[in-house]
Amino acid sequence: MTFNRRRMLHGLGGLAVLTAVPACAFGGNEAETPTGPTGDAGPENPFGVAEDAALEVVIFKGGLGDAYATEVHEPMYAQRFPGAKVEHVATQQIAQTLQPRFAGGDVPDVIANSGTDLMDLGALVDANQLLDLTPLFDAPAIDDPKVKVRDRVVNGSIEAGLVGGKPHALMYVYTAYGLWYDAKLFEANGWQPAQTWADFDALCAKIKAKGLHPFAYPGKNAAYYQYWSILVSAAKIGGNKVLVDIDNLVDGAWTADPVKQSAAAWAEIGAKYLDKSYEGLTHTEVQTAQNQGRIGFFPCGSWLENEQKDQTPDSFEYAMCPLPSVTGGDAMPYAAIRTAAGEGYIVPSQAKNSAGGLEYLRIMLSHEGARGFTERTGSITIVKGAADGLPLSPGNKSVAAAQSAAGDNIVTYNAFENWYKELETELRAKTNALMFGRITADQFCAEMQAKADAVKADSSIPKQQRNG
Amino acid sequence: MRRGSGKFVAGFLALPVLVYLVFVIGPYLQAFYLALTDWRGVSGSPEFIGLGNFERLLGDATFWKAVSHHAILLVVLPLATLGIALFFAFLINAGARSGTRGVWGSRFYQAVFFFPQVLAVAAVGVLFQAVYRPDSGGILNGLLNAVGLDNVGWLTDPDLALWSIIAVLVWQAVGFYVVLFSAGMAAIPKEIHEAAALDGAGRGRMFFSVTLPLLWDSLQAAWVYLGIAAFDGFALVAVLSVNRGGPDGATTVLPLEIWRTAFSFSKFGYAAAMGVALFFLTLTFALLALRVTRRERIDLA
CATH class of the missing domain: 3.40.190.10 (Periplasmic binding protein-like II)
Structure with missing residues (x-):
């Protein structure tokens, strides 16, 4: 074989390129404040979502299904931002689907982190991968701009999503x-x-x-x-x-x-x-x-x-x-x-449209969003009074009775x-x-x-x- | 070699070698590097911690439990699979009384034995979920009930669970090796068997003195394949076992622990260290197996 020195060096150069390839798997970002394009913030748009920024929503498709997202929350988002393309992803394996994307820095804007294969929130927060949701809870509620979102949810539900001392997950479903x-x-x-x-x-x-x-x-x-x-x-x-x-x-x-x-x-x-x-x-x-x-x-x-x-x-x-x-x-x-408030919804800090992610959660916490959720899933949300007047199934009736009997003994x-x-x-x-x-x-x-x-x-x- | 032909050969080789480097060697290098870090899978910056992960492995009871299960698999899986496969292959090819033809219907059996090989592992798992179902709805327990026996916890009894899973692995593997050994046996010239038969060799003698030595190459390859398979078992254990690897860790295997450590516990560095350990275990086995089973080749020509 006539293997000359130049070709040998070529080969080595190729190897050097290769060792650089795996390194790409660890793209990093330390931000914990909203990133991505932003529009003008105002009372109607407190997080300054850009009108035409795409929004990617990943939903755990388990016992709750995903109709609540495709039929209620996503259309509500699209209605508020007609120029935005809303992409819906349904999966049963949150961690396997999303871990590589977190490592690579290409993350969706909203994630329903649920199921038996959910992601470890401690690890995510430790790596500054999640948005602090305090601005969401301090934002004006969609139904009544004079009231903050945090006053529209039942007591203790924000605390259930505390990781590292800050609300990093919206525990949405009241169980x-x-x-x-x-x-x-x-x-x-x-x-x-x-x-x-x-x-x-x-x-x-x-x-x-x-x-x-x-x-x-x-x-x-x-x-x-x-x-x-x-x-x-x-x-x-x-x-x-x-x-x-x-x-x-x-x-x-x-x-x-x-x-x-x-x-x-x-x-x-x-x-x-x-x-x-x-x-x-x-x-x-x-x-x-x-x-x-x-x-x-x-x-x-x-x-x-x-x-x-x-x-x-x-x-x-x-x-x-x-x-x-x-x-x-x-x-x-x-x-x-x-x-307890369960089923964590999170917004990645590296999301391309994290302001949109926050806005999506604010929509979920609106009266219409929460009521639509209960209608599709039969489960009650943390939004106060959103399910009032809905016909209750026998099981939910017995839960309501147990709840009132329990009073403060939770x-x-x-x-x-x-x-x-x-x-x-x-x-x-x-x-x-x-x-x-x-x-x-x-x-x-x-x-x-x-x-x-x-x-x-x-x-x-x-x-x-x-x-x- | 003619001038210029090297370039020609390299032209053909470049793409496959590049693909191999990127998709095989690259991940290996990455795993070796990760094994030396505390990467949690979501941060941008893995921190180098030297051999800390390997130190931790030495004291990890779950890791050693998984390794001990591989030791059992390594002995039982090849022995059982090869034993059964050789027996069937012999019957199919030389099982008739004359000793030179297979038993009646042998072609049919050959096809039937191969069926499990065609099924995806996940399908096999689902199938055996029904077979091993712990209540009276299970196929095995239903049969036991029919003859007046109690239900057996095939996968819930910690002393039995691993064996139930090994049985599935054997069941799935046998067919392939029947076909492999059949091909090997078909390549043995008929005259040799005929000569042995004329000399008065019975079927047992024929098998051990003629067929087995002439099959040695296939057997050796099969042994290495099955040994490597003994270091896997992920899919079946994940689908069939209680609590993925239970009860009480009685069925866990390294690939499952690696997966759990990485995706559930978010300890990718530590999981990579387990992966590196598994890599060396498999490699050691393959080298040893090839070395120990080396024999002089018998030339049939």
Whole structure:
């Protein structure tokens, strides 16, 4: 082979170009203020959105579908900015779709960060990738320019989106959690949701005697439905501080008595009434089984009824009740339920039209936007009064009743699910191990504490704090 | 070589080599570089932290659990697959009583055995979800119930789950190797088998003394392929297992942990370090396997 020196150098030059190619994957930007073209700011256009700037919206297409975006919010945006092209992207895998785009600096303008594969907000905020949404909440509301957006949403919903001490995510959907059952089935059998743990145990025994599985959750892909039960019960026993301590990685937060009592109580339900097969079933399979009248109680959030609406037979009527009190001396009454603002909507700081992204969120928070959302999804938003007068489904009616019974006794949200995915992943595994009888409540608490300690000691994970 | 032909050859090679460099070597280099950083996947500036990620790997129980599963796969997957495939291939090609033809209907079997190979891995996963379903709706458990036995937690029992998944891997792989070995056996001149038959060799003797030694090259290639496959398993584990790799991490594999560490935990630097470890594990295996199984070639011509 006649390989001359010049050609050799050519080859080396090619290699140098190549090593430069991978480096492009780390395009960087440190801005946390709106970027991109801006138009004239005014009362009607508080963020100064450019009239003709394109807007890209990425929606998680899960239980809520994406019609609320394509039929309500996106047309509303297009109506306000007729020159703007609105691009809609629907996906079930947020992280896999968007992580490379964040790394490369080519990000959409609005993201519904939801689903089992959502992006780690802590990591995004740590890298200055998300816009601080304070200007959104301080902006005038669309329906009434004299009122700020922050005064149009229910208390605590802005706090639910705090990461790094600032609102970096709009937690838009107002969700209630509890035990779901078929009201007609219970009525036919003369069963009443139980208020104390002893009554709950007795009721489960009665349901079992009827040949049903008294309690079930989907261990295969949604063990979190059950860890919510364990944590909500722990909060009812010891107060919301139990959950705040867990979020703040306080030493011994997982081995505290309320957590142990709750884990022990639920483990007993698992041992007595939870069929082993549920560890290997998905949420769709378990929800279908309940619709077929094979399951008594199912722990879930208020999206359940809408998610099942095509499969639910007419003879089935969803209703939700609070978790029974574990001890006689619980800090919160039986009526206490968890309601929380969830489903985070974020605006990337590097977005080409981040002002448009903010405006899109402001549209979502308008009366018309929120009402349209509820009409399409059956879920209520954090916008006060937006769903008033809409016909309520039976399930939503029972949620409303539970809410008014609970009054101020609201169990707080878990922030660690968004802050520390490693802890959350471990909790799913340990919840299954506890509920299906492979570990005791004490082991559950000790092993979760060990993981929390490991996360706390891991300098590569940015730490978050919450006050209440 | 004639003057100018080098340029001609290089002209043909330039494009494929460039594609290979950009899409294969480039990502490798990038992964090696990332493994030395604390990159979280979303920031613009990965920070160099030396061998810190590898130090952390040494003490990572999940990592070692995954590695131990690969060790099991590395032994069981090739042994089971090759054993079954050789048996079937032998029956198809030389299984008849005469020893020189296959069993009755052998062409049909050959086609049937190849079916699983045609299915996409995800389809196989969905199929076996139905087979292994833990309640009475599962195909296996339905059969067990029919004969009066209780449900078995094929994928929920931590002692059983990995074996259930290995069974699927074997089921899917066997067909391809039946075809591979059939081709190898067809290349063995009929006279050799006939001569052995005349000398009174039974089917067992024929297989171990004649067919197997003459198939050694195919067997060696198959061993390396299956060994490399034993370092994967991502798709099936992700679809079939409880909690992706559970219960209690009983089925997890390195590619799954890499994926989770990167996309769920946003620790791309650490995930890259796992990837580098996996790269060297696979490479070591391939070199060892080729070295250990090296034998003198038998020339049939």
